[in-house]
Amino acid sequence: MSFLRGGSRAVIFSAALLAGFTLGCKSGETAGTAAGAANPGQPPFMSAVAGNPPAQATDAPPAEKTGGFDGNRAYEQVAKQVSYGPRPTGSPALAELQNYxxxxxKSYGCAVDTDSFSADTPAGRLPMKNILVKIPGEKPGIILLGTHYDTKRLENFVGADDAGSSTGVMLEMARVLCGQKQPRKYAVWIAFFDAEEAVNLEWQDPDHTYGSRQMAAQMAASGDLPKVKAFILADIVGGKTPHFRRDPASTKWLVDLIWSTAAKLGYSGVFVSTPGGPGGDDHDSFLQRNVPSVDIIDLDTASDVPYWHTPQDTLDKIDAKTLAIVGHTILESIKEIQLKK
Ligand SMILES: [Zn+2]
Structure with a gap:
């Protein structure tokens, strides 16, 4: 997302670094365990960038208390992503993560579609891949959930919160929803977008949201787009002092629905009433095509996420309880949207 439109702290991922990273972080060396950062055999580059694992992760409440959503499992999915190191679009690490x-x-019983495509970027033409889980419904209509799973092309940047956290939430969401056997009214689709991040340091059109623009265009062409009742995007949802503000650019009834659902669940201190938006994110690709859309994001870089787009965005910044709150709120919001015509 675009909030700071660049910054002086970050360094553009160089070709030389990419080469080193290809040599230093082949599949299998770090991808085998969620605790890859602690592996003694790990290349120095990877242990430097993966950050120290937290001495003790904060436990989420038991899944029964959060609608079946297991915040600790979501946390493990974040740890797993971070274990691959930096994962910019087109990198070998991202290809490994896609396979994972x-x-x-599939192990959750989800039906999975993939869309491999490529796009011209400031770094040349890059291969990209969207991943889409489709859970069928009985009536025409789709509730779409989304996250991006690429990390920004910055030196030593492993993106635990951006976008490990939301991707961890959506993986756990898929486990819960694909495992539910009772019929549902509307289908629920879960999109994992590639290439949300700008390839350049600065966020300038059209160098961002490649994956979501691709999926929105594909769904328009297939005729699925008008069936989407609501698109719920999550991005940067794993911090220890979370405050999700009401994005003025998001669709008002959908913001109202999610924030009031969160309040009913006791999360009004997290889903706060203050306005505030990212100024650019994957929901724009759907808003521009008149799909009701909302972004759940904490981009308060002054206090909540000072590590945003820096090498400090590491696993120790992630709170399993926050992931559980977000997952629980989205699960209950889906039930509310299922009641709508
Ligand atoms: Zn980002």
Whole structure:
């Protein structure tokens, strides 16, 4: 997302670094365990960027208390992503993560579609891949959930919160929803977008949201787009002092529905009434095509997420309880949207 439109702290991922990272972080070396950062055999580059694992992760409440959504499992999915190191679009690490995610989703019994495409970027033409889980419904209509899973092309940047957290939430969401056997009215689709992040340091059109623009265009072409009742995007949802503000650019009735659902669940201190938006994110790709859309995001870089787009966005910043609150709120909001005509 675009909030700071660049910044002086970050360094553009160089070709030389990419080469080193290709050599230093081949699949299998770090991808085998969620605790990859602690592996003694790990290349120095990777242990430097993966950050120290937290001495003790904060436990989420038991899944029964959060609608079946297991915040600790979501946390483990964040740890797993971070273990691959930096994961910018087109990188070998991202390809490894894609394979992991597809295998994981299939293991939950999810039907998984992938869309491999490529796009011209400031770094040349890059391969990209969207991953889409489709859980069928009985009536025409789709509730779409989304996250991006690429990390920004910055030196030593592993993106635990951006976008490990929301991707962890959506993987756990898929486990819960694909495992539910009772029929549902509207289908629920879960989109994992590639290439949300701008390839350049600055966020300038059209160098961002490649994956979501691709999926929105594909769904328009297939005729699925008008069936989407609501699109719920999550991005940067794992911090320890979360405050999700009401994005003025998001669709008002959908913001109202989610924030009032959160309040009913006792989360009004997290889903706060203050306005505030990201100024650019994957929901724009759907808003521009008149799909009701909302972004759940904490981009308060002054206090909540000072590590945003810096090498400090590491696993120790992630709170399993926050992931559980977000997952629970989205699960209950889906039930509310299922009641709508
Ligand atoms: Zn970002």
């Amino acid at each position: 995610m597809i295998g994981e989703l």
